[in-house]
Structure formats: C-alpha cells, structure tokens
C-alpha cells in the first residue's frame with residue numbers, strides 16, 4: 147500500500163554537518179532530498195499502486211495531514227486533538243508557505259484505538275525484607291562477615307529467611323518468590339556453608355560437590371560471581387562456570403584442574419557429559435535448578451533427564467533445590483523427578499497476612515501445587531505497569547519517541563526493550579543507531595544538546611558471539627543510563643542494577659514471561675516501571691493479564707509522541723529556528739511524520755537496507771505465528787495488516803512477495819516433516835532453545851563467524 151508522498155522534509159542542518167558521517171536526523175536532509183529526487187525519477191519497485199498513490203499525492207502535504215487529523219484519532223483522542231486545532235491550523239498555513247514537507251500517511255486509515263475497559267484486580271504482593279539478620283543464623287562467622295562486608299547486606303529477605311534454615315537442615319526444596327527478592331543468595335549461602343563445613347576438607351581435584359543449572363550464560367556468570375564473593379574466606383573451594391560460547395578445550399582443561407561448585411547451562415553440561423572424560427559426579431551433594439520452569443519451557447526436559455541420570459549413576463546422597471518466581475505446571479513434573487520429600491517455600495501474599503503466615507507458607511510434604519494455581523504471580527510493590535495501544539504504522543515512531551523522552555528529558559534512565567527475535571533486536575538497534583545518533587556524538591553547532599547525542603544503545607541476544615554478549619552484559623550492568631535492546635535471553639534472573647523502565651515492544655508469549663521481563667526492574671524493594679506496547683487488535687491481552695492478577699494502566703500514544711515537539715531535530719521546517727509556540731496535535735503528527743521519514747529514508751537508501759528491513763519484518767511475522775494456542779485469538783497473523791506492519795519497519799510498502807498466506811505456505815512447504823506437526827508452543831521452544839544453546843551447534847558456530855549479523859546488508863539470522 148502507498149504510504150508516502152510529496153517532497154522530502156527540510157530539517158535545519160548546519161553547514162558543519164556536511165563533514166559528519168551521513169547519519170542522524172540532522173545529517174539526513176541532504177541525503178533525503180537527493181534520494182527523494184532520485185525516487186521521483188526512478189519509481190521504486192516497492193511503489194504503491196498508481197490509484198492509491200494519486201489519492202494522496204494530488205493533495206498538498208499539509209492538506210493531507212490536515213485531512214488526516216479528522217480521521218486519525220477517534221473517540222477520546224479526537225476530542226483532545228480538536229481543542230487546539232485553531233492555533234495549530236494557523237501555524238500550519240504559515241509553515242505551508244515556507245516548506246513543502248513530505249508527508250507520510252502515518253496517521254491515515256489506522257484502526258480505531260478501543261477504550262480499555264481493564265478490570266482492576268488485586269495484585270499479589272510479597273514483603274521483600276524480613277527483620278531478621280544473617281548473624282542470627284548458624285553460619286560460619288567468616289561467611290557472615292563476608293555477607294556483611296563484601297555484599298554489604300545485613301538483613302535477610304523473606305525468601306532467604308524461609309529457605310536458608312530449611313536447606314541447612316538438609317531438606318530438598320521448591321522455592322518461589324517474586325523477581326528480585328534474593329533467591330540467588332537463598333541457595334548460594336547454604337551451599338557455601340555446608341561445603342566449607344565438610345569434615346574432610348574439599349580438594350580442588352575432587353571435582354564438583356555442587357551443580358547449579360541455569361537457563362542462560364549471563365545468569366551462569368551472575369551466579370558464578372555471587373559464589374566467588376561468598377567463597378572469599380574459603381579459598382580451597384573452587385567455583386567454575388561452563389556456558390557455551392567458550393572453547394570446549396579450555397573448559398575441559400578447567401574441569402581437569404577441578405571445579406567444586408559447577409555452574410552451567412544444561413545444553414553445555416550435557417555436551418561435556420557426552421564428550422569429556424574428566425567430568426565426575428561421585429561427590430555431588432547439591433543440585434540446584436534456578437529458573438526451573440524456564441529450563442523446562444525451553445524443551446530441556448530430555449537434557450535434564452540426561453543430567454539427572456548421569457548424577458544418579460554416581461551419587462544418590464544429595465540435596466535438590468528448584469527455584470523460580472513463577473512455578474508453573476512444568477516445574478511440578480521436574481519436581482517429581484528430581485526432588486525427594488521436598489519442602490515448598492513461597493513468600494505469602496501480604497494482603498492475606500492478617501495473622502502470621504510465615505509458617506503456613508512452608509508446606510511440608512506438599513503436593514507441589516503451583517503458585518499460579520494458588521494465587522497468581524507476585525508483582526514487586528514498587529513496580530508501575532503501563533500499556534499503550536499503538537496502531538502498527540505508529541509503532542516505530544512511538545518506540546523512538548518513548549526512548550527519546552527517557553534519554554533526553556529525564557535523568558538517569560536505564561531502559562530495557564524486549565523484542566521477540568534476534569533479528570528484531572538487530573534491526574531496531576542498527577536502525578536507531580544509524581538514524582537517531584548524531585555522527586559526531588556532539589550537538590551540532592547552534593543546536594541545543596539533544597537526544598541524538600545522549601542516546602546510548604546496546605543489544606543482547608543469542609546470536610551474538612559470547613565475548614560480545616559478556617561485554618554488553620557487563621557494560622549495561624555498570625552503566626548508569628542507556629537502552630538495552632534484547633530478546634528473552636535477558637528476561638530471566640539477570641540482576642542489572644538500577645533499571646528504571648522495561649519496554650515490551652513485542653508482547654511476551656506467556657504471563658510468566660511477562661512477569662520475568664518486568665522483573666528486571668523494581669528489584670529488591672526499588673521502584674521501576676514497565677510499558678507493554680500492544681496493537682489495538684491486541685487490547686484483549688490486558689484481560690488475559692488481569693486473569694493472572696496483573697494490573698496495567700494505560701498511557702496514551704499521543705502522550706508518548708508529544709515529546710517530539712520538545713526537540714527541534716524533528717521539526718519539519720528548516721526556517722523555524724525557534725521552538726514552536728503552538729504545540730498541538732498537528733505539530734505532533736508532523737514531527738512523528740518527520741521521524742518516520744528519517745527511518746524510511748534510511749531503510750530505502752539502498753537495496754541492501756530494504757531487504758534487511760524485509761527480513762526483519764519476516765522475522766516478526768514468524769515470531770508472531772508462534773504465540774501459544776490460548777493466545778491465538780489475540781495474536782494471530784490473520785489479524786495483522788501487513789502494509790501497516792511494514793511501515794513499522796521503515797518500509798513504504800508491504801513487500802509484494804510477503805503476505806500472511808505466503809508466509810503460511812512457505813512454512814508448510816519447509817521440508818521438515820517433524821516440525822509440521824508441531825504446536826506453536828513447541829516451535830517456540832525450539833526457536834528459544836537455539837537461543838539458549840550450548841554454543842556448539844553448527845548453526846551457531848556459523849553465525850559466530852559473521853562479523854555483524856543482522857547489520858544492514860549483513861547476513862540474515864537463522865533463528866530467534
């Protein structure tokens with residue numbers, strides 16, 4: 147469908163910019179103008195059908211925009227916009243004489259944004275801290291002083307208060323408490339206490355006494371780091387991590403030397419079990435499965451069985467611990483095969499705490515009822531959750547505007563944006579780097595400092611090589627501000643300090659994943675916010691969240707976009723050097739259009755970038771097709787308007803060879819008979835498993851060799 151018409155926008159651009167690399171909104175006008183001229187001469191193969199092109203191109207740009215004003219925002223939004231219309235129209239007429247702004251039909255033919263009738267539910271809330279101190283526990287004095295001085299903490303959290311004594315008694319346990327409530331120390335402290343107290347002093351060459359399994363490499367590094375700190379006074383106990391991405395040879399060498407507390411991802415461990423002679427489990431005393439439900443979600447059930455068999459063959463005498471913020475159905479199965487006479491620990495819902503529930507919530511010999519069945523998922527008290535209903539065409543500019551707001555006009559904002567695939571992360575990361583960041587990193591002469599110079603983007607996903615993944619993880623951990631684009635590889639367990647906002651640009655595939663994603667903020671009693679971006683057709687998802695006791699408030703898209711009026715980077719008038727006096731809906735739409743045009747011009751700057759955007763769009767559609775059956779009535783590719791979705795990838799037209807039916811046909815014709823029968827959930831598990839892989843598969847190794855996978859013109863990614 148036709149989506150743009152008219153001449154290119156003229157942004158104010160100082161002469162100095164000519165010497166900067168041709169990127170960023172300020173550097174773009176000359177390029178855009180040249181490209182627009184070129185486009186006029188050589189109609190793109192992506193060009194819209196003549197009939198519809200004419201429909202808008204015959205109107206002067208501003209008139210088109212004005213016409214759109216009447217149609218775009220209906221219902222409530224329309225009222226807000228019509229109030230200021232008079233002043234906006236005056237400034238419009240003025241500007242019309244001065245510049246001919248290319249107007250993308252961003253605000254035309256969008257679906258109506260429905261009123262959100264969200265049910266208000268009472269969320270489950272847990273008390274994070276207890277009043278008890280670590281020194282009240284029967285721990286080695288050096289361990290207590292390490293906790294106090296190295297970790298800088300003195301009081302236990304509720305989950306620690308409940309778990310540590312139970313684990314010190316030697317019981318198996320199934321532990322559930324909200325995200326960011328200190329579950330890592332809840333298992334690390336008892337492991338260290340018990341191993342340092344062993345009568346026969348542990349030797350490095352003894353091999354593993356404790357095995358900790360986690361779903362991702364970053365989480366493995368994080369647990370390893372915690373053990374390292376706790377083991378400072380007990381230098382004879384050696385922790386080690388196996389996580390894929392590293393050379394197998396060097397991991398084998400470390401195993402040969404001896405690792406007493408072994409932290410690993412399941413895939414990598416099985417790889418070593420199968421191929422490394424030096425791995426023995428005859429001394430194993432502890433088996434910990436952190437993010438236990440995730441490990442099963444990823445289809446690691448077989449892998450876990452291989453590991454359990456390998457351990458059981460050599461040792462029976464051990465304690466087993468399963469932990470997660472969301473213990474779902476899968477964990478019950480895992481608990482059945484891995485726990486013996488377990489204690490189920492869950493921090494009580496504060497609202498039910500009229501009497502002392504602390505004892506009630508330790509279920510002895512329980513039937514392992516899942517928390518979801520008990521009471522829904524707990525949400526950190528300091529977490530404010532929002533949702534924005536954004537038509538597909540406006541998604542990209544809305545995301546950009548939101549990030550500009552956080553980075554330019556607010557201080558100390560650290561944002562994580564979740565996408566549904568590696569390709570989507572790469573696409574948005576590179577697109578924003580190329581278009582929103584100024585080439586020099588400094589404000590252009592005569593311009594105020596702008597987001598263009600303040601933005602700092604990072605990205606993290608499973609198709610990156612391990613070295614870069616670790617570097618990014620550490621850089622974002624240390625950073626005070628910045629934006630991390632990522633897949634669900636960062637959704638679980640990661641403890642990244644001071645994250646202020648979580649954006650879910652693509653909706654998660656389950657309420658549990660929603661909980662874990664938002665749980666990267668508001669940790670350990672801190673405050674944070676989250677924003678879920680939904681298309682109008684997906685509004686029903688809010689009810690689905692409510693059924694899991696998750697409450698979200700609405701942020702209006704216009705409020706997100708209004709930030710664009712605060713930065714003249716996005717002003718569609720090269721003579722207007724001062725900030726607009728009248729900031730109305732028209733101004734917002736113009737600036738959103740300028741920003742969209744920046745994206746579109748970049749995407750259409752070469753054939754390579756166009757096909758790069760098409761691949762990203764395809765990846766989005768593939769991921770969209772994997773929503774589980776219970777969410778299909780909300781997230782179904784049939785409900786997508788491909789032309790509109792294409793726009794959110796900076797594509798002016800929906801790719802001709804890409805329609806919902808062709809995507810479906812292609813999927814069906816893939817010669818993988820076993821896959822054809824799979825449910826979306828199984829397909830999703832497969833896609834995800836490749837992301838969390840041991841790092842040794844041929845496909846992954848191949849991707850690692852590519853210098854910049856996913857970069858414009860680069861190689862496509864093979865999996866999520």
Ligand SMILES: Nc1ncnc2c1ncn2[C@@H]1O[C@H](COP(=O)(O)OP(=O)(O)OP(=O)(O)O)[C@@H](O)[C@H]1O
Pocket residue numbers: 299300301302303306323324325326327328329330331470471638639640641665669670
């Ligand atoms: N008793 C405590 N007092 C203060 N801070 C603590 C305490 N225990 C843990 N922390 C800190 O709280 C943060 C969150 O802990 P942790 O990562 O273990 O949470 P979690 O419950 O495992 O979260 P998730 O469910 O997301 O994995 C960490 O930075 C940790 O150092």
